[in-house]
Amino acid sequence: MKKIFSAFLLLTFVLIFAQEKQPMFWQDIQNFKKIDQDTAPPKNSILLLGSSSFTKWKNVSDYFPGKVIINRGFGGSRLTDLNYFSEDLLNPYEPKQIIIYCGENDFADNDKLKADVVVDRYKTFYKKIRAKFPNTQVDYISIKYSPSREKLWPQMKEANKKMAKFMKKEKNADFIDITKVMNDSNGNIRKDLFVEDMLHMTPEGYRLWTSVMNPYMK
Incomplete structure:
Protein backbone atom coordinates (compact mmCIF):
# COMPACT_ATOMS: atom_id res chain seq x y z
CA MET A 1 0.00 0.00 0.00
CA LYS A 2 2.85 2.36 0.86
CA LYS A 3 4.48 1.64 -2.50
CA ILE A 4 1.25 2.47 -4.34
CA PHE A 5 0.86 5.68 -2.35
CA SER A 6 4.49 6.63 -3.04
CA ALA A 7 4.04 5.96 -6.74
CA PHE A 8 0.90 8.12 -6.73
CA LEU A 9 2.74 10.98 -5.04
CA LEU A 10 5.60 10.69 -7.51
CA LEU A 11 3.23 10.75 -10.48
CA THR A 12 1.41 13.77 -9.05
CA PHE A 13 4.71 15.59 -8.55
CA VAL A 14 5.82 14.81 -12.10
CA LEU A 15 2.53 16.08 -13.55
CA ILE A 16 2.64 19.29 -11.49
CA PHE A 17 6.27 19.88 -12.36
CA ALA A 18 5.56 19.32 -16.07
CA GLN A 19 2.75 21.88 -15.95
CA GLU A 20 4.91 24.39 -14.14
CA LYS A 21 7.64 24.03 -16.77
CA GLN A 22 5.35 25.23 -19.54
CA PRO A 23 6.21 28.82 -20.47
CA MET A 24 3.71 31.60 -20.09
CA PHE A 25 1.16 31.72 -22.94
CA TRP A 26 1.98 28.13 -23.94
CA GLN A 27 -1.71 27.25 -23.84
CA ASP A 28 -2.61 30.19 -26.07
CA ILE A 29 -0.20 28.90 -28.68
CA GLN A 30 -1.66 25.39 -28.40
CA ASN A 31 -5.12 26.87 -28.96
CA PHE A 32 -3.88 28.55 -32.15
CA LYS A 33 -2.44 25.24 -33.32
CA LYS A 34 -5.76 23.51 -32.70
CA LEU A 48 -2.43 40.18 -36.74
CA LEU A 49 0.17 39.48 -34.04
CA GLY A 50 0.41 40.99 -30.58
CA SER A 51 -1.30 41.53 -27.28
CA SER A 52 -4.78 42.06 -25.86
CA SER A 53 -5.70 45.04 -28.05
CA PHE A 54 -5.83 42.45 -30.83
CA THR A 55 -7.08 39.58 -28.68
CA LYS A 56 -10.18 41.54 -27.68
CA TRP A 57 -10.81 42.68 -31.24
CA LYS A 58 -12.74 39.49 -31.84
CA ASN A 59 -14.90 40.97 -34.61
CA VAL A 60 -11.98 42.64 -36.40
CA SER A 61 -13.11 41.23 -39.76
CA ASP A 62 -16.36 43.20 -39.44
CA TYR A 63 -14.32 46.41 -39.38
CA PHE A 64 -12.49 45.51 -42.60
CA PRO A 65 -15.06 44.04 -45.02
CA GLY A 66 -13.54 42.04 -47.83
CA LYS A 67 -10.25 41.47 -45.98
CA VAL A 68 -9.15 38.00 -44.94
CA ILE A 69 -7.75 38.41 -41.43
CA ILE A 70 -6.09 35.90 -39.10
CA ASN A 71 -6.03 37.23 -35.54
CA ARG A 72 -3.27 35.69 -33.45
CA GLY A 73 -3.17 38.20 -30.62
CA PHE A 74 -2.81 36.73 -27.13
CA GLY A 75 -3.59 38.88 -24.13
CA GLY A 76 -0.77 40.04 -21.90
CA SER A 77 1.93 39.16 -24.40
CA ARG A 78 5.14 41.12 -24.68
CA LEU A 79 7.64 41.38 -27.49
CA THR A 80 9.73 38.84 -25.59
CA ASP A 81 6.84 36.39 -25.98
CA LEU A 82 6.52 37.08 -29.71
CA ASN A 83 10.21 36.32 -30.01
CA TYR A 84 9.96 33.17 -27.91
CA PHE A 85 7.03 31.78 -29.92
CA SER A 86 8.12 33.25 -33.26
CA GLU A 87 8.19 29.92 -35.10
CA ASP A 88 4.70 29.00 -33.91
CA LEU A 89 3.39 32.46 -34.81
CA LEU A 90 4.96 32.65 -38.27
CA ASN A 91 5.54 29.17 -39.72
CA PRO A 92 1.91 28.05 -40.20
CA TYR A 93 0.99 31.07 -42.32
CA GLU A 94 1.57 32.58 -45.75
CA PRO A 95 0.30 36.13 -45.23
CA LYS A 96 0.47 39.02 -47.65
CA GLN A 97 0.70 41.39 -44.68
CA ILE A 98 1.66 41.21 -41.00
CA ILE A 99 0.43 43.84 -38.55
CA ILE A 100 1.86 43.97 -35.04
CA TYR A 101 0.57 45.59 -31.88
CA CYS A 102 2.92 44.78 -29.02
CA GLY A 103 5.25 46.54 -26.59
CA GLU A 104 2.83 48.10 -24.17
CA ASN A 105 3.02 45.13 -21.83
CA ASP A 106 6.81 45.13 -21.94
CA PHE A 107 6.74 48.49 -20.15
CA ALA A 108 3.93 47.41 -17.82
CA ASP A 109 5.95 44.34 -16.86
CA ASN A 110 8.92 46.51 -15.88
CA ASP A 111 8.28 50.21 -15.34
CA LYS A 112 12.05 50.89 -15.31
CA LEU A 113 12.47 49.50 -18.81
CA LYS A 114 14.21 51.77 -21.30
CA ALA A 115 12.63 52.49 -24.67
CA ASP A 116 15.74 51.21 -26.45
CA VAL A 117 15.26 47.76 -24.90
CA VAL A 118 11.71 47.49 -26.23
CA VAL A 119 12.75 48.75 -29.66
CA ASP A 120 15.56 46.19 -29.77
CA ARG A 121 13.11 43.45 -28.86
CA TYR A 122 10.95 44.51 -31.78
CA LYS A 123 13.92 44.63 -34.15
CA THR A 124 14.77 41.07 -33.15
CA PHE A 125 11.25 39.93 -33.99
CA TYR A 126 11.27 41.94 -37.20
CA LYS A 127 14.46 40.15 -38.31
CA LYS A 128 12.76 36.81 -37.67
CA ILE A 129 9.84 37.88 -39.83
CA ARG A 130 12.18 39.00 -42.61
CA ALA A 131 14.08 35.70 -42.49
CA LYS A 132 10.86 33.90 -43.41
CA PHE A 133 9.02 36.62 -45.33
CA PRO A 134 11.60 38.88 -46.99
CA ASN A 135 9.07 40.79 -49.11
CA THR A 136 5.87 40.66 -47.08
CA GLN A 137 4.42 43.97 -45.94
CA VAL A 138 5.05 44.42 -42.20
CA ASP A 139 3.36 47.18 -40.20
CA TYR A 140 3.78 48.20 -36.58
CA ILE A 141 0.95 49.96 -34.76
CA SER A 142 2.12 52.58 -32.31
CA ILE A 143 1.76 51.90 -28.60
CA LYS A 144 -1.45 53.48 -27.35
CA TYR A 145 -1.39 55.72 -24.27
CA SER A 146 -3.73 53.87 -21.94
CA PRO A 147 -4.90 56.11 -19.04
CA SER A 148 -4.21 53.34 -16.52
CA ARG A 149 -0.55 53.38 -17.55
CA GLU A 150 0.03 57.12 -17.62
CA LYS A 151 3.27 56.89 -15.65
CA LEU A 152 4.71 54.84 -18.52
CA TRP A 153 3.80 57.31 -21.26
CA PRO A 154 7.25 58.96 -21.43
CA GLN A 155 8.96 55.62 -22.22
CA MET A 156 6.16 54.67 -24.60
CA LYS A 157 6.38 57.97 -26.48
CA GLU A 158 10.13 57.55 -26.87
CA ALA A 159 9.66 53.98 -28.08
CA ASN A 160 7.03 55.07 -30.61
CA LYS A 161 9.37 57.73 -31.97
CA LYS A 162 12.21 55.24 -32.40
CA MET A 163 9.94 52.56 -33.86
CA ALA A 164 8.69 55.07 -36.44
CA LYS A 165 12.25 55.99 -37.37
CA PHE A 166 13.23 52.35 -37.75
CA MET A 167 10.21 51.35 -39.84
CA LYS A 168 10.60 54.35 -42.12
CA LYS A 169 13.99 53.02 -43.23
CA GLU A 170 12.69 49.53 -43.97
CA LYS A 171 11.26 48.32 -47.29
CA ASN A 172 7.70 47.03 -47.37
CA ALA A 173 7.16 48.37 -43.87
CA ASP A 174 5.11 51.10 -42.23
CA PHE A 175 4.58 52.62 -38.81
CA ILE A 176 0.86 53.14 -38.17
CA ASP A 177 0.36 55.92 -35.64
CA ILE A 178 -3.00 55.57 -33.87
CA THR A 179 -2.13 57.94 -31.01
CA LYS A 180 -3.34 61.20 -32.53
CA VAL A 181 -6.77 59.92 -33.49
CA MET A 182 -7.34 58.90 -29.86
CA ASN A 183 -6.94 62.49 -28.63
CA ASP A 184 -9.64 65.10 -28.09
CA SER A 185 -9.54 68.61 -29.60
CA ASN A 186 -7.22 69.73 -26.81
CA GLY A 187 -4.71 66.96 -27.47
CA ASN A 188 -5.68 64.92 -24.41
CA ILE A 189 -6.32 61.18 -24.42
CA ARG A 190 -10.04 60.45 -24.74
CA LYS A 191 -10.88 58.31 -21.73
CA ASP A 192 -14.29 57.52 -23.21
CA LEU A 193 -12.50 55.30 -25.74
CA PHE A 194 -11.57 52.91 -22.94
CA VAL A 195 -13.61 50.45 -20.91
CA GLU A 196 -13.69 50.55 -17.12
CA ASP A 197 -10.14 49.30 -16.66
CA MET A 198 -8.82 52.29 -18.66
CA LEU A 199 -6.62 49.86 -20.57
CA HIS A 200 -8.74 48.07 -23.14
CA MET A 201 -10.82 49.83 -25.76
CA THR A 202 -14.47 50.34 -26.60
CA PRO A 203 -15.88 49.67 -30.09
CA GLU A 204 -15.48 53.40 -30.79
CA GLY A 205 -11.76 53.09 -30.04
CA TYR A 206 -11.49 50.28 -32.55
CA ARG A 207 -13.51 52.28 -35.07
CA LEU A 208 -10.95 55.07 -34.82
CA TRP A 209 -8.10 52.58 -35.21
CA THR A 210 -9.85 51.30 -38.33
CA SER A 211 -10.01 54.77 -39.84
CA VAL A 212 -6.22 55.07 -39.49
CA MET A 213 -5.38 51.51 -40.51
CA ASN A 214 -7.60 51.33 -43.62
CA PRO A 215 -5.15 53.05 -46.01
CA TYR A 216 -2.43 50.59 -44.98
CA MET A 217 -4.48 47.42 -45.37
CA LYS A 218 -3.49 45.26 -48.33
Missing part, protein backbone atom coordinates in the same frame (compact mmCIF):
# COMPACT_ATOMS: atom_id res chain seq x y z
CA ILE A 35 -7.60 26.17 -34.70
CA ASP A 36 -5.18 25.76 -37.59
CA GLN A 37 -5.50 21.97 -37.45
CA ASP A 38 -9.27 22.14 -37.56
CA THR A 39 -9.33 24.69 -40.38
CA ALA A 40 -6.35 25.32 -42.63
CA PRO A 41 -5.36 29.00 -42.39
CA PRO A 42 -6.07 30.91 -45.62
CA LYS A 43 -3.15 32.08 -47.75
CA ASN A 44 -2.61 35.74 -48.67
CA SER A 45 -4.29 36.85 -45.48
CA ILE A 46 -3.57 39.73 -43.13
CA LEU A 47 -1.94 38.30 -40.01
Whole structure:
Protein backbone atom coordinates (compact mmCIF):
# COMPACT_ATOMS: atom_id res chain seq x y z
CA MET A 1 0.00 0.00 0.00
CA LYS A 2 2.85 2.36 0.86
CA LYS A 3 4.48 1.64 -2.50
CA ILE A 4 1.25 2.47 -4.34
CA PHE A 5 0.86 5.68 -2.35
CA SER A 6 4.49 6.63 -3.04
CA ALA A 7 4.04 5.96 -6.74
CA PHE A 8 0.90 8.12 -6.73
CA LEU A 9 2.74 10.98 -5.04
CA LEU A 10 5.60 10.69 -7.51
CA LEU A 11 3.23 10.75 -10.48
CA THR A 12 1.41 13.77 -9.05
CA PHE A 13 4.71 15.59 -8.55
CA VAL A 14 5.82 14.81 -12.10
CA LEU A 15 2.53 16.08 -13.55
CA ILE A 16 2.64 19.29 -11.49
CA PHE A 17 6.27 19.88 -12.36
CA ALA A 18 5.56 19.32 -16.07
CA GLN A 19 2.75 21.88 -15.95
CA GLU A 20 4.91 24.39 -14.14
CA LYS A 21 7.64 24.03 -16.77
CA GLN A 22 5.35 25.23 -19.54
CA PRO A 23 6.21 28.82 -20.47
CA MET A 24 3.71 31.60 -20.09
CA PHE A 25 1.16 31.72 -22.94
CA TRP A 26 1.98 28.13 -23.94
CA GLN A 27 -1.71 27.25 -23.84
CA ASP A 28 -2.61 30.19 -26.07
CA ILE A 29 -0.20 28.90 -28.68
CA GLN A 30 -1.66 25.39 -28.40
CA ASN A 31 -5.12 26.87 -28.96
CA PHE A 32 -3.88 28.55 -32.15
CA LYS A 33 -2.44 25.24 -33.32
CA LYS A 34 -5.76 23.51 -32.70
CA ILE A 35 -7.60 26.17 -34.70
CA ASP A 36 -5.18 25.76 -37.59
CA GLN A 37 -5.50 21.97 -37.45
CA ASP A 38 -9.27 22.14 -37.56
CA THR A 39 -9.33 24.69 -40.38
CA ALA A 40 -6.35 25.32 -42.63
CA PRO A 41 -5.36 29.00 -42.39
CA PRO A 42 -6.07 30.91 -45.62
CA LYS A 43 -3.15 32.08 -47.75
CA ASN A 44 -2.61 35.74 -48.67
CA SER A 45 -4.29 36.85 -45.48
CA ILE A 46 -3.57 39.73 -43.13
CA LEU A 47 -1.94 38.30 -40.01
CA LEU A 48 -2.43 40.18 -36.74
CA LEU A 49 0.17 39.48 -34.04
CA GLY A 50 0.41 40.99 -30.58
CA SER A 51 -1.30 41.53 -27.28
CA SER A 52 -4.78 42.06 -25.86
CA SER A 53 -5.70 45.04 -28.05
CA PHE A 54 -5.83 42.45 -30.83
CA THR A 55 -7.08 39.58 -28.68
CA LYS A 56 -10.18 41.54 -27.68
CA TRP A 57 -10.81 42.68 -31.24
CA LYS A 58 -12.74 39.49 -31.84
CA ASN A 59 -14.90 40.97 -34.61
CA VAL A 60 -11.98 42.64 -36.40
CA SER A 61 -13.11 41.23 -39.76
CA ASP A 62 -16.36 43.20 -39.44
CA TYR A 63 -14.32 46.41 -39.38
CA PHE A 64 -12.49 45.51 -42.60
CA PRO A 65 -15.06 44.04 -45.02
CA GLY A 66 -13.54 42.04 -47.83
CA LYS A 67 -10.25 41.47 -45.98
CA VAL A 68 -9.15 38.00 -44.94
CA ILE A 69 -7.75 38.41 -41.43
CA ILE A 70 -6.09 35.90 -39.10
CA ASN A 71 -6.03 37.23 -35.54
CA ARG A 72 -3.27 35.69 -33.45
CA GLY A 73 -3.17 38.20 -30.62
CA PHE A 74 -2.81 36.73 -27.13
CA GLY A 75 -3.59 38.88 -24.13
CA GLY A 76 -0.77 40.04 -21.90
CA SER A 77 1.93 39.16 -24.40
CA ARG A 78 5.14 41.12 -24.68
CA LEU A 79 7.64 41.38 -27.49
CA THR A 80 9.73 38.84 -25.59
CA ASP A 81 6.84 36.39 -25.98
CA LEU A 82 6.52 37.08 -29.71
CA ASN A 83 10.21 36.32 -30.01
CA TYR A 84 9.96 33.17 -27.91
CA PHE A 85 7.03 31.78 -29.92
CA SER A 86 8.12 33.25 -33.26
CA GLU A 87 8.19 29.92 -35.10
CA ASP A 88 4.70 29.00 -33.91
CA LEU A 89 3.39 32.46 -34.81
CA LEU A 90 4.96 32.65 -38.27
CA ASN A 91 5.54 29.17 -39.72
CA PRO A 92 1.91 28.05 -40.20
CA TYR A 93 0.99 31.07 -42.32
CA GLU A 94 1.57 32.58 -45.75
CA PRO A 95 0.30 36.13 -45.23
CA LYS A 96 0.47 39.02 -47.65
CA GLN A 97 0.70 41.39 -44.68
CA ILE A 98 1.66 41.21 -41.00
CA ILE A 99 0.43 43.84 -38.55
CA ILE A 100 1.86 43.97 -35.04
CA TYR A 101 0.57 45.59 -31.88
CA CYS A 102 2.92 44.78 -29.02
CA GLY A 103 5.25 46.54 -26.59
CA GLU A 104 2.83 48.10 -24.17
CA ASN A 105 3.02 45.13 -21.83
CA ASP A 106 6.81 45.13 -21.94
CA PHE A 107 6.74 48.49 -20.15
CA ALA A 108 3.93 47.41 -17.82
CA ASP A 109 5.95 44.34 -16.86
CA ASN A 110 8.92 46.51 -15.88
CA ASP A 111 8.28 50.21 -15.34
CA LYS A 112 12.05 50.89 -15.31
CA LEU A 113 12.47 49.50 -18.81
CA LYS A 114 14.21 51.77 -21.30
CA ALA A 115 12.63 52.49 -24.67
CA ASP A 116 15.74 51.21 -26.45
CA VAL A 117 15.26 47.76 -24.90
CA VAL A 118 11.71 47.49 -26.23
CA VAL A 119 12.75 48.75 -29.66
CA ASP A 120 15.56 46.19 -29.77
CA ARG A 121 13.11 43.45 -28.86
CA TYR A 122 10.95 44.51 -31.78
CA LYS A 123 13.92 44.63 -34.15
CA THR A 124 14.77 41.07 -33.15
CA PHE A 125 11.25 39.93 -33.99
CA TYR A 126 11.27 41.94 -37.20
CA LYS A 127 14.46 40.15 -38.31
CA LYS A 128 12.76 36.81 -37.67
CA ILE A 129 9.84 37.88 -39.83
CA ARG A 130 12.18 39.00 -42.61
CA ALA A 131 14.08 35.70 -42.49
CA LYS A 132 10.86 33.90 -43.41
CA PHE A 133 9.02 36.62 -45.33
CA PRO A 134 11.60 38.88 -46.99
CA ASN A 135 9.07 40.79 -49.11
CA THR A 136 5.87 40.66 -47.08
CA GLN A 137 4.42 43.97 -45.94
CA VAL A 138 5.05 44.42 -42.20
CA ASP A 139 3.36 47.18 -40.20
CA TYR A 140 3.78 48.20 -36.58
CA ILE A 141 0.95 49.96 -34.76
CA SER A 142 2.12 52.58 -32.31
CA ILE A 143 1.76 51.90 -28.60
CA LYS A 144 -1.45 53.48 -27.35
CA TYR A 145 -1.39 55.72 -24.27
CA SER A 146 -3.73 53.87 -21.94
CA PRO A 147 -4.90 56.11 -19.04
CA SER A 148 -4.21 53.34 -16.52
CA ARG A 149 -0.55 53.38 -17.55
CA GLU A 150 0.03 57.12 -17.62
CA LYS A 151 3.27 56.89 -15.65
CA LEU A 152 4.71 54.84 -18.52
CA TRP A 153 3.80 57.31 -21.26
CA PRO A 154 7.25 58.96 -21.43
CA GLN A 155 8.96 55.62 -22.22
CA MET A 156 6.16 54.67 -24.60
CA LYS A 157 6.38 57.97 -26.48
CA GLU A 158 10.13 57.55 -26.87
CA ALA A 159 9.66 53.98 -28.08
CA ASN A 160 7.03 55.07 -30.61
CA LYS A 161 9.37 57.73 -31.97
CA LYS A 162 12.21 55.24 -32.40
CA MET A 163 9.94 52.56 -33.86
CA ALA A 164 8.69 55.07 -36.44
CA LYS A 165 12.25 55.99 -37.37
CA PHE A 166 13.23 52.35 -37.75
CA MET A 167 10.21 51.35 -39.84
CA LYS A 168 10.60 54.35 -42.12
CA LYS A 169 13.99 53.02 -43.23
CA GLU A 170 12.69 49.53 -43.97
CA LYS A 171 11.26 48.32 -47.29
CA ASN A 172 7.70 47.03 -47.37
CA ALA A 173 7.16 48.37 -43.87
CA ASP A 174 5.11 51.10 -42.23
CA PHE A 175 4.58 52.62 -38.81
CA ILE A 176 0.86 53.14 -38.17
CA ASP A 177 0.36 55.92 -35.64
CA ILE A 178 -3.00 55.57 -33.87
CA THR A 179 -2.13 57.94 -31.01
CA LYS A 180 -3.34 61.20 -32.53
CA VAL A 181 -6.77 59.92 -33.49
CA MET A 182 -7.34 58.90 -29.86
CA ASN A 183 -6.94 62.49 -28.63
CA ASP A 184 -9.64 65.10 -28.09
CA SER A 185 -9.54 68.61 -29.60
CA ASN A 186 -7.22 69.73 -26.81
CA GLY A 187 -4.71 66.96 -27.47
CA ASN A 188 -5.68 64.92 -24.41
CA ILE A 189 -6.32 61.18 -24.42
CA ARG A 190 -10.04 60.45 -24.74
CA LYS A 191 -10.88 58.31 -21.73
CA ASP A 192 -14.29 57.52 -23.21
CA LEU A 193 -12.50 55.30 -25.74
CA PHE A 194 -11.57 52.91 -22.94
CA VAL A 195 -13.61 50.45 -20.91
CA GLU A 196 -13.69 50.55 -17.12
CA ASP A 197 -10.14 49.30 -16.66
CA MET A 198 -8.82 52.29 -18.66
CA LEU A 199 -6.62 49.86 -20.57
CA HIS A 200 -8.74 48.07 -23.14
CA MET A 201 -10.82 49.83 -25.76
CA THR A 202 -14.47 50.34 -26.60
CA PRO A 203 -15.88 49.67 -30.09
CA GLU A 204 -15.48 53.40 -30.79
CA GLY A 205 -11.76 53.09 -30.04
CA TYR A 206 -11.49 50.28 -32.55
CA ARG A 207 -13.51 52.28 -35.07
CA LEU A 208 -10.95 55.07 -34.82
CA TRP A 209 -8.10 52.58 -35.21
CA THR A 210 -9.85 51.30 -38.33
CA SER A 211 -10.01 54.77 -39.84
CA VAL A 212 -6.22 55.07 -39.49
CA MET A 213 -5.38 51.51 -40.51
CA ASN A 214 -7.60 51.33 -43.62
CA PRO A 215 -5.15 53.05 -46.01
CA TYR A 216 -2.43 50.59 -44.98
CA MET A 217 -4.48 47.42 -45.37
CA LYS A 218 -3.49 45.26 -48.33
